Amino acid sequence: xxxxxxxxxxxxxxxxxxxxxLKGVSTTVDKGEVVSIIxxxxxxxxxxxxxxxxLEEPTFGEVWIEGKLMTPVDPYLHFDVIRASKTYKxxxxxxxxxxxxxxxxxxxxxxxxxxxxxxxxxxxxxxxxFKENHIDTNLGRRKMSMVFxxxxxxxxxxxxxxxxxxxxxxxxxxKVKDLNAExxxxxxxxxxxxxxxxxxxKADVYPSKLSGGQKQRIAIVRSLAMNPDVMLxxxxxxxxxxxxxxxxxDLMKELAETGMTMVVVTHEMxxxxxxxxRVLFVxxxxxxxxxxxxxxxxxxKDPRLQDFLSKIL
Amino acid sequence: MTMGKIFHDMWDIFMTYYIxxxxxxxxxxxxxxxxxxxxxxxxxxxxxxxxxxxxxFKVLNVIITAFVEIMRGTPALLQLYIAYFIxxxxxxxxxxTPFACVAVGLSLNSAAYVTEIIRSGIGAVDxxxxxxxxxxxxxxxxxxxxxxxxxxxxxxxPALGNEFVTIIKETSLASTFFVGExxxxxxIIKGITFNVIPTLMDIGVVYFVxxxxxxxxxxxxxRRMKASA
Numbered sequence: 001x002x003x004x005x006x007x008x009x010x011x012x013x014x015x016x017x018x019x020x021x022l023k024g025v026s027t028t029v030d031k032g033e034v035v036s037i038i039x040x041x042x043x044x045x046x047x048x049x050x051x052x053x054x055l056e057e058p059t060f061g062e063v064w065i066e067g068k069l070m071t072p073v074d075p076y077l078h079f080d081v082i083r084a085s086k087t088y089k090x091x092x093x094x095x096x097x098x099x100x101x102x103x104x105x106x107x108x109x110x111x112x113x114x115x116x117x118x119x120x121x122x123x124x125x126x127x128x129x130f131k132e133n134h135i136d137t138n139l140g141r142r143k144m145s146m147v148f149x150x151x152x153x154x155x156x157x158x159x160x161x162x163x164x165x166x167x168x169x170x171x172x173x174x175k176v177k178d179l180n181a182e183x184x185x186x187x188x189x190x191x192x193x194x195x196x197x198x199x200x201x202k203a204d205v206y207p208s209k210l211s212g213g214q215k216q217r218i219a220i221v222r223s224l225a226m227n228p229d230v231m232l233x234x235x236x237x238x239x240x241x242x243x244x245x246x247x248x249x250d251l252m253k254e255l256a257e258t259g260m261t262m263v264v265v266t267h268e269m270x271x272x273x274x275x276x277x278r279v280l281f282v283x284x285x286x287x288x289x290x291x292x293x294x295x296x297x298x299x300x301k302d303p304r305l306q307d308f309l310s311k312i313l
Numbered sequence: 314m315t316m317g318k319i320f321h322d323m324w325d326i327f328m329t330y331y332i333x334x335x336x337x338x339x340x341x342x343x344x345x346x347x348x349x350x351x352x353x354x355x356x357x358x359x360x361x362x363x364x365x366x367x368x369x370f371k372v373l374n375v376i377i378t379a380f381v382e383i384m385r386g387t388p389a390l391l392q393l394y395i396a397y398f399i400x401x402x403x404x405x406x407x408x409x410t411p412f413a414c415v416a417v418g419l420s421l422n423s424a425a426y427v428t429e430i431i432r433s434g435i436g437a438v439d440x441x442x443x444x445x446x447x448x449x450x451x452x453x454x455x456x457x458x459x460x461x462x463x464x465x466x467x468x469x470x471p472a473l474g475n476e477f478v479t480i481i482k483e484t485s486l487a488s489t490f491f492v493g494e495x496x497x498x499x500x501i502i503k504g505i506t507f508n509v510i511p512t513l514m515d516i517g518v519v520y521f522v523x524x525x526x527x528x529x530x531x532x533x534x535x536r537r538m539k540a541s542a
Binding site for chain 2: 226
């Protein structure tokens with residue numbers, strides 16, 4: 001039922017203690033789409049991105065990658081689950097109609113309080129949905145690699161080993177028969193990537209010897225080496241010196257042109273306008289506005305977005 | 314008593330008792346043996362406790378934290394006294410010499426410090442490293458083995474070296490139980506010569522040469538490790 005969408009996030013809530021950062025965010029990312037997420041600092045845009053690959057576990061809501069569920073089942077997103085609960089049956093017995101009961105249960109968060117007391121039918125249905133759709137977090141993450149603001153290259157490994165580590169470990173995990181031949185293949189692929197970004201001479205260098213721009217381009221290539229279906233970028237140019245931003249954005253543009261599905265949290269409005277198919281404006285824990293770059297940048301409707309754009313453009 | 318006389322006596326006592334009667338070698342032997350046992354046992358126990366502390370088992374975490382805090386918050390000499398009396402009660406199946414009791418006490422003391430050294434060494438590795446590894450789909454175990462530990466070792470080894478030096482000095486407390494290490498030789502020689510100050514200074518020189526050489530060696534290893542990355 002989710003086959004069409006690459007990445008599907010449904011009604012994501014994220015609380016840090018008593019602080020509500022995301023308050024019900026839903027969106028789908030299609031194959032080949034480039035989605036930019038913009039918003040002021042503290043608006044929750046990075047948290048949203050980190051919820052997509054479960055670096056932050058959503059408090060409620062579901063994340064689907066290629067039709068596979070990465071999070072636990074959120075009962076509020078499945079009407080049949082709600083209908084299977086004892087709470088629902090009690091409300092119906094009291095004379096409430098179907099939609100009213102469901103609305104009440106959702107609004108007052110009646111299920112999660114006493115998860116274990118909703119009866120065997122409820123539990124069986126939750127288990128069934130989970131079993132049929134669930135994908136292991138690590139497997140899901142291999143489909144969508146992430147690029148960080150602070151690059152996060154592994155300091156203890158050379159550039160080449162940085163790129164090779166995850167593919168090699170995945171090969172081991174998949175119990176590839178001829179591991180040495182596979183390693184050789186991975187090494188060749190890694191070198192091809194390095195040539196593509198003109199850094200093949202840095203293969204045996206440690207990250208501490210590289211400039212910020214070089215680090216970030218290698219981090220992008222490291223993600224690419226996993227052959228991901230989606231790439232997540234968390235403010236990839238915010239920690240760079242101005243003269244190095246261009247080289248990183250150019251590589252990202254190149255990626256977008258090859259049809260890579262990308263979700264980019266960014267302050268680079270030029271990039272968001274030029275490269276993305278869709279722009280999400282996140283504010284106060286909601287997606288306040290969403291549309292094509294023209295719609296969002298040229299005809300913003302939300303007053304907060306107008307305010308935001310007037311400050312940065 | 315002039316300084317000249319003290320130096321003269323130091324030399325005399327050193328040559329007669331430490332070299333001539335071989336007290337240097339037995340004392341040094343016991344000191345190094347105690348330190349080695351305490352450091353190795355401490356490192357193994359400490360590593361296990363650090364792993365236990367990072368595990369998801371809350372009870373284990375509480376027990377280890379309590380142990381570490383108690384060991385760090387009470388005097389080592391007191392711990393050795395307790396070990397001296399309690400160890401023979403627990404290990405009734407074997408004859409526990411004072412040396413063995415002190416070794417157990419020092420090992421447990423060292424383990425508490427090593428636990429903290431390892432925990433903080435791992436904690437000092439940038440969180441982004443773990444996040445990047447997990448985001449690439451590596452398991453927590455692989456992340457630990459391939460990314461975090463190799464970086465943590467750089468923080469841990471120098472601190473472990475310092476712990477070794479500290480332990481060497483701490484073994485002097487074992488003289489309370491007359492186990493025969495360097496500090497015990499003081500009581501022996503004092504009993505014969507009644508010449509206190511030169512004897513103490515001799516022992517001081519031996520300790521200093523031992524720890525100074527060791528820290529210089531460790532410093533060299535550290536520099537070499539830094540250069541390789």
